[in-house]
Amino acid sequence: MIPELGHFALILALCLALTLGIVPMVGAARGNARMTGTARALAQGQFLFIAFAFGCLVASFLGNDFSVMNVASNSNTKLPAYYRVTASWGSHEGSILLWLLMLSGWTFAVSIFSRNLPDAVVARVLAVMGWISVGFLLFLLLTSNPFARLVPAALEGRDLNPLLQDPGMIYHPPMLYMGYVGFSVAFAFAVAALIGGKLDATWARWSRPWTTAAWMFLTVGICLGSAWAYYTLGWGGWWFWDPVENASFMPWLAGTALIHSLAVTEKRGIFKSWTVLLAMVAFSLSLLGTFLVRSGVLTSVHAFATDPKRGVFILTFLALVIGGSLLLYAWRAPTLGLARAPRAFTPMARESLLLINNVLLVVALLAVILGTLYPLFVDALGAGKISVGPPYFDSVFYPLMAPALVLMGIGPIARWRGETWPELAAKLMWPLLISLPVAVALPFLLGRWTPLVCLGLWLALWIFATSAFAVARRFRATAATGWMAKIAANSPSYYAMHIAHIGIAVFVIGVTMVKGFESERDVRLAPGESVNEGAYAFRFVSIGERPGPNYKAVQGRFEVSRNGTVIETLTPEKRNYFASGQTMTNAAIASGLTGDLYVSLGEPIEGATDGAWGVRIYVKPFVDWIWAGCLLMALGGLLAVCDRRYRLKTERKPKAADITSGAQGVPAAGD
Amino acid sequence: MKPRHKRFVWILAGLAVVGVATGLVLRAFSSNIVAFHTPTEVAEHKTPQDRAFRLGGLVTAGSLKRTTDGLTVSFTVTDMAQSVPVVFTGILPDLFREGKGAVVQGKIGPDGIFHANEVLAKHDENYMPPEAAEALKRSGHPIQGEIFAGQKPVTTQPAAKP
Numbered sequence: 001m002i003p004e005l006g007h008f009a010l011i012l013a014l015c016l017a018l019t020l021g022i023v024p025m026v027g028a029a030r031g032n033a034r035m036t037g038t039a040r041a042l043a044q045g046q047f048l049f050i051a052f053a054f055g056c057l058v059a060s061f062l063g064n065d066f067s068v069m070n071v072a073s074n075s076n077t078k079l080p081a082y083y084r085v086t087a088s089w090g091s092h093e094g095s096i097l098l099w100l101l102m103l104s105g106w107t108f109a110v111s112i113f114s115r116n117l118p119d120a121v122v123a124r125v126l127a128v129m130g131w132i133s134v135g136f137l138l139f140l141l142l143t144s145n146p147f148a149r150l151v152p153a154a155l156e157g158r159d160l161n162p163l164l165q166d167p168g169m170i171y172h173p174p175m176l177y178m179g180y181v182g183f184s185v186a187f188a189f190a191v192a193a194l195i196g197g198k199l200d201a202t203w204a205r206w207s208r209p210w211t212t213a214a215w216m217f218l219t220v221g222i223c224l225g226s227a228w229a230y231y232t233l234g235w236g237g238w239w240f241w242d243p244v245e246n247a248s249f250m251p252w253l254a255g256t257a258l259i260h261s262l263a264v265t266e267k268r269g270i271f272k273s274w275t276v277l278l279a280m281v282a283f284s285l286s287l288l289g290t291f292l293v294r295s296g297v298l299t300s301v302h303a304f305a306t307d308p309k310r311g312v313f314i315l316t317f318l319a320l321v322i323g324g325s326l327l328l329y330a331w332r333a334p335t336l337g338l339a340r341a342p343r344a345f346t347p348m349a350r351e352s353l354l355l356i357n358n359v360l361l362v363v364a365l366l367a368v369i370l371g372t373l374y375p376l377f378v379d380a381l382g383a384g385k386i387s388v389g390p391p392y393f394d395s396v397f398y399p400l401m402a403p404a405l406v407l408m409g410i411g412p413i414a415r416w417r418g419e420t421w422p423e424l425a426a427k428l429m430w431p432l433l434i435s436l437p438v439a440v441a442l443p444f445l446l447g448r449w450t451p452l453v454c455l456g457l458w459l460a461l462w463i464f465a466t467s468a469f470a471v472a473r474r475f476r477a478t479a480a481t482g483w484m485a486k487i488a489a490n491s492p493s494y495y496a497m498h499i500a501h502i503g504i505a506v507f508v509i510g511v512t513m514v515k516g517f518e519s520e521r522d523v524r525l526a527p528g529e530s531v532n533e534g535a536y537a538f539r540f541v542s543i544g545e546r547p548g549p550n551y552k553a554v555q556g557r558f559e560v561s562r563n564g565t566v567i568e569t570l571t572p573e574k575r576n577y578f579a580s581g582q583t584m585t586n587a588a589i590a591s592g593l594t595g596d597l598y599v600s601l602g603e604p605i606e607g608a609t610d611g612a613w614g615v616r617i618y619v620k621p622f623v624d625w626i627w628a629g630c631l632l633m634a635l636g637g638l639l640a641v642c643d644r645r646y647r648l649k650t651e652r653k654p655k656a657a658d659i660t661s662g663a664q665g666v667p668a669a670g671d
Numbered sequence: 672m673k674p675r676h677k678r679f680v681w682i683l684a685g686l687a688v689v690g691v692a693t694g695l696v697l698r699a700f701s702s703n704i705v706a707f708h709t710p711t712e713v714a715e716h717k718t719p720q721d722r723a724f725r726l727g728g729l730v731t732a733g734s735l736k737r738t739t740d741g742l743t744v745s746f747t748v749t750d751m752a753q754s755v756p757v758v759f760t761g762i763l764p765d766l767f768r769e770g771k772g773a774v775v776q777g778k779i780g781p782d783g784i785f786h787a788n789e790v791l792a793k794h795d796e797n798y799m800p801p802e803a804a805e806a807l808k809r810s811g812h813p814i815q816g817e818i819f820a821g822q823k824p825v826t827t828q829p830a831a832k833p
Contacts (some may be wrong), residue, residue, distance in 0.1 A: 347681070363689065367696045374700075385707035385802055387725065392703035396696050522761045524741035583765045602762030605741035614742055614762045 003068050003147040006056025010147075013049035013104070014137040016042050020130030024123035028196070036123035040111040043126045046133065047108035054088075054101045057146055061088045067153035070094060070146050076159035076579045078550035086169040087160045092294050093146035098173065099290060100136050102181040103129065110185060110210070116647070117206060124192035125185070132184055135317050143310045159550070159579030168228030176221030176248055180286040182214020183251060186258065187283035190276045191325055194332040204266035204275065209646040211262060211279070215255040216637030222248050223630035231589055236520065236598050236618040238626055241393040246372040247289035250365060254282035257361040260354050268351060268416060273333050274358070280329065284322045291318065292372075346418030353411040360404040367396045405459040405508065408501055409466035427473070431465035446517065456512025463505035467498045493643040500636025507629025513595075513622035524605060526612035534619050536597060537561045541569075543611065551575040553586075556613065558599050560590065570599045587616075595621035705776060709806035714753040718779060726755060726785055727774040727802030735769050748775065748785070750810035755779075759787040772803030 020042040027035025057070070061084045066072040074094070075087045089098040107129045114122045140146065189207040193199045225248065230238045239245060258278040265275045291314045345351040371388040378386055413427050439458030443449040480489045523531050530539035541557040553573040560568040570588035577584065587600035602614030707725045708718045718724055726748055734747040734754075742761060746769070747754040757775055767773060767790060777787035 359685070359689070363692045363696075367692075370696065370700065385725075385805055387705045387707070388700065389703045389705050392699045395699040395703075399695060400692060522742055585765055600762075606737055608741060612741055616762050 002056050002059050002063070003065065003149065006053040006060075007145065007147045009049045009053040009056065010137060010141060013046050013053065013100075014134065014141065016046040016049065017130045017133040017137055020046060021127050021134055023127075024130075025127040025195075028120040028123040028127070031120075033119065036119045039119075039123040039126040042130070043104075043107045043111040046130070047104040050097075050100050050104040054097055057088045057094060057097060058085055060147075061085065064157070066155065066157050067149055067151070069148045069150040071157060072150050072154040073158045074160050076157040076550060078578065079157075079160055079165070080549055082170065083160060083165050086164070086173075089173050090160050090164050090169065091146070093140070093144040093148075095173065095177075095294055096136065096140050096144055097146050099177055099181060100133065100140065102174070102177045103133055103136065103184060106181055106185055107133065110188075120196060121192060121198075121206070124196055125188045128188035128191045129184055132188075132321070135321070139310075139313055139317065143313050156579070159577065162551070162575070162577045162580060162582045162584045163232065165550075165577075166228060166232055168224060168232065172221060172224040172228055175217055175224055179214050179216075179218025179221050179255075180248075180251060180290060182210065182217055183255060183279075183283040183286045185210040185214065186279040187325070190279035191328060194276065194328050194336070197332070197336060199272055199276065199336045201266050201269045204262050204272075205646065207279065208259075208262050208266060209641045209643075211255065211258055211282075212637050212640045215252070215259055216634045216641065218248070218252050218255060219630055219634040219637065222252060223627050223634070226630075227627050230623070231587055236587070236600075236616070236620065238514070238623065241371070241390040243372050243375075244293050246368050246393075247292045250368055250372070251282050251285040251289055253361055253365040253368065254278060254285050257358045257365070258282050260361075261358050264351055264354050268345075270351065271355070271358075272336075273329075276333065277329065278358075280322075280325045284318075284325070287318055287321060344417070348414060348421065348424055349418040350411055350414045350416050353407050353414055357404055357407055357411065360400055360407075364397055364400045367400070368393065371396075402455065402459065405463065405504070408504065409462045412497060412501065413466060413470050427469070428466065431462060431469050435461035435465045443516075448517070450516060453512055453516035456508055456516070460505040460508040460512065463501055463508075467502055467505075471498060491643055491645065493640045493645065496636045496638075496640035496643070498636075499639060500633045503629045503632030503634075503636060505629070506625050506632055510622050510625030510627075510629055514620055514626070517621045518623075519619045521617045522602065523615055523617060524608075524612050525615045526608065526610035529612075531617065533617050535562055536619060538597075538599065538617050540613070540615065543613070546573070548575065550579065551577045551584075554601070556599075556601050556615075558588070560597050568597055570597065572599045572601045574601045574603075591624055593624070595619065596623050707802050707805070709809050710748055710750045710753040710755045711806075711810050713755045713779065713785070720779065723776060723778050723788075725774055725776045725791075725802060726757070726787075726806075728755075728772070728806040729803065730767070730769050730771060730773050732770040748773065750806040751812035752810040755785050756783070757785040757787050759790055761790075763790055774802045 020039065024036050024039035024042070027033070027038070060068050060071050061075050062081060064071070064075065064077050064084075066075075070091055070093050071087075074091045075084050079087065088094045107126060110122070110125060110129070114125075186207050189203065189210070193203045222245075225245070226238050229240070229245075230236065258275065261271050261275045261278055264271045371392055375386050375388060378384060409431065410424070410428065414424060435458055439454055439461050442457050443453045446453075474490060474494070475486045478486045478489045480486050519534055521531070521533055525531060525538075525540040527540050527542050530537050532538075537560070539559045539561070541559055543554060543556045546553045546555045553575045555571050555573045558570040558572070559566045560570060568590040570590060572588035573586040575584045575586060576582075585600050585602075587598055589599075590597040596618070598616075598618035598620060600616045602616060605612045605614060705723060705725055706719075707727060710726065710728050712718055713726065728748040728750040731747040731749045731754055734745075736745050737743070738745075743758065744760075744763065745756060745758045747756050749755075757777075759775065759777075774791040775785065775787035776789040776791065777785055779785050
């Protein structure tokens with residue numbers, strides 16, 4: 001009964017989504033207030049039905065209803081309750097339903113937090129999101145029904161893939177999807193602006209908080225995924241340039257470029273067509289990412305053959321969204337006065353620096369797209385199977401990002417419209433004089449000097465120093481007296497920018513230190529033996545069994561000592577899951593501010609009389625800084641979203657003409 | 672300089688940067704493409720000698736041997752027509768089993784032994800790596816039905832990573 005209710009709720013949601021896609025759009029075109037007025041109610045109704053359907057799926061999982069195909073193939077009575085909840089998004093069908101839930105949730109949020117926007121704009125934005133929802137609902141109902149029955153019902157489920165039985169499963173997919181789907185709001189705003197014919201700085205100001213919020217969720221989602229891969233797979237890597245990872249990284253790069261170009265569009269009224277294009281690209285890449293991961297194209301293009309209906313639907317939908325929005329762009333953009341005479345700015349203006357930032361990010365994005373999609377094309381053309389190795393991504397990505405990081409120190413300091421060289425040089429002199437010698441000296445203290453470590457540290461210190469000096473200069477210039485008053489005098493989005501940039505610096509330190517100083521070792525160890533790795537001695541104390549709820553584990557005990565004193569005890573496990581018979585490695589990690597100690601069990605060595613095991617031992621200096629940096633970036637995003645500026649009433653904002661002229665009260669200084 | 676000339680210079684500089692970036696990308700790209708080959712192609716000497724490639728197939732049952740140091744293993748990878756001996760030093764992934772599909776990456780030595788520096792079997796239990804399935808198909812021994820061992824489609828499981 002519950003699954004059928006869920007199924008019907010999805011059908012009703014489809015009806016509402018169709019209405020949402022048509023009625024408010026027509027209303028906005030005709031200036032019919034009653035028709036545009038339906039948008040909010042329809043969006044909210046759609047959310048209720050999809051949330052209900054999702055609840056039904058979770059209920060089926062919690063109630064172990066093995067007459068539902070999806071439950072039978074992804075759950076098990078012995079699976080703990082919280083993993084049964086997460087199992088509802090562990091399958092293709094369930095994850096698409098989660099996607100829909102997020103989409104309708106964002107639509108709902110737009111309908112709530114859009115009181116200050118003109119009705120016609122809201123109607124168009126919600127209608128565009130309604131159409132996306134229609135596409136996904138049709139996909140779900142026609143090709144991947146999560147509530148499909150299994151007759152006769154299974155007695156026991158196949159269990160959730162042990163890889164997914166991890167706390168990461170609770171947070172990572174919802175966060176990632178929040179991010180993916182969040183870009184649909186920026187996309188909808190862009191499309192609505194193209195349709196409505198009004199594309200100005202106000203539009204950018206409305207899109208900004210939504211874009212930043214989506215970017216924030218995506219950052220957290222990717223960060224959690226990276227941390228999960230690090231501790232769960234037992235390989236100790238934090239990023240593998242795996243196509244699945246790239247699928248989430250591509251929209252992130254586009255989103256990062258979008259955030260920066262939106263800033264220019266809002267403040268200066270330029271880069272408009274570029275910003276619109278980026279908004280479309282970011283969401284298209286989100287769609288592409290979802291489908292790449294979820295359709296099975298990545299595991300093999302031939303997965304299309306296993307269910308051609310799905311593959312064809314996916315390609316059609318992608319073509320419609322990407323092709324349709326690009327057509328609309330080509331048709332409408334020139335008529336919107338986008339190509340008006342550009343506002344003048346000099347090479348050292350903030351605009352130029354943000355432009356270069358965008359170019360670098362987009363080139364990096366294209367490089368990642370090439371490396372990710374090329375093997376798929378080659379395979380689809382039947383020209384053989386190839387793969388593109390991580391060295392490609394490394395050798396392309398780092399050289400492109402290094403100049404972007406240098407600019408990151410200058411951009412926030414440079415003024416809009418232009419800055420004279422001496423002025424800028426004076427502002428940058430101290431940060432450079434401090435960061436450079438420290439960066440050159442530090443690697444010596446760390447024991448090994450390499451140019452790359454030196455460069456990485458310098459880039460991080462450079463960002464730290466320029467940010468610190470910029471904030472200090474801002475405080476000196478603030479009229480308020482007293483620290484609290486000085487801090488309160490600046491807008492949250494100002495701090496947000498610096499926190500996010502410092503997040504990047506922290507991230508860069510993590511990457512540099514791990515790349516430069518990590519050590520990895522596979523060794524044969526018997527209980528009682530020990531091995532030295534750097535300054536640490538790892539002693540294999542004992543090995544024993546430990547029962548789990550739906551698995552049996554073999555648990556090793558390792559003592560790590562430094563200078564003769566034991567500092568950590570680690571207990572890595574090898575788990576054998578009953579239902580699937582699958583073995584899983586659970587690494588043991590001692591995390592610290594200055595690095596991780598990482599031990600994972602390989603296999604018992606056959607024929608060894610002393611009970612020896614293959615053991616993998618890693619020392620990962622500063623690895624946690626990588627994720628700390630990501631979280632700081634996300635924190636910056638959160639702070640920016642909270643800026644009151646975005647919630648000001650439309651009538652209280654400065655006149656649109658002021659903003660579009662971008663002068664902010666000062667006449668433009670043309671050259 | 673007139674503004675128009677100035678803009679021209681900037682556009683030129685931009686193009687130069689993009690050109691350099693493109694060159695960089697393509698160079699790195701072509702030198703990092705890893706091709707996939709089957710055991711039959713290895714037997715017919717159609718594989719590169721000094722370049723790493725991927726080899727896929729089934730791990731021959733009973734072929735897995737460990738040396739006394741415990742970390743060096745040898746096994747053969749077969750596509751049911753030809754087999755290639757493989758050596759690897761390190762810890763094998765959880766899902767590496769005799770009789771199951773596996774993909775190894777490395778170079779072939781002058782002795783005809785494939786020296787793997789990576790063993791990829793990071794998949795679902797019921798899942799056959801696409802390269803391994805491809806090798807069996809090319810040698811004329813396709814796996815019957817789906818690429819999954821006797822299961823209903825499990826496309827739903829993420830392949831490489833959670």
